[in-house]
Amino acid sequence: ETGVTQSPTHLIKTRGQQVTLRCSSQSGHNTVSWYQQALGQGPQFIFQYYREEENGRGNFPPRFSGLQFPNYSSELNVNALELDDSALYLCASSVGLARRETQYFGPGTRLLVL
């Protein structure tokens, strides 16, 4: 167990709907990163938040947005859901932005878009 929690564990939505996924970082961590993992593929970086500010974004459209709160927990919001958004969404927490810092992953939220 890493101490990173995510909710919900599973979610089913229909195309066009909006979804909010939540992540609580490990105690003492001030950086949260979000990744999308399609079935059978490696995770892809969505964005990273450090002390409530976005610090880097991957190749995802603006309908993917995020937020980090003062307690360093985070939300991932996806608007206008598409079938291809079906995936496992992983968050990871770490300390600071140093490249050598280990990221600790939560168990993920599995999203199915019908």
Added chain:
Amino acid sequence: SQQGEEDPQALSIQEGENATMNCSYKTSINNLQWYRQNSGRGLVHLILIRSNEREKHSGRLRVTLDTSKKSSSLLITASRAADTASYFCATVGVETSGSRLTFGEGTQLTVNP
């Protein structure tokens, strides 16, 4: 898009044998990391090797890095059934901001009892 490729995509061995997985990447890196994932759940960090290191050990794990070939390998010695999982390499680039990870496609390892 994924930066790296992993080889093989799937590997099946008997308990007690060694398992070797390879990873290639495309850009200059600060470090390379290996992660393990059980049954499509969260990723577990295994080991990190910096760009100026060539080999690193942790328990039954041995990682090598060849920056001239942009490749890395993960060796698991004396494998156990509990090692059955997907293994991913991930790089942190020299030019990326922060600690964002770029993952390969993964190797599915099956260790048969």
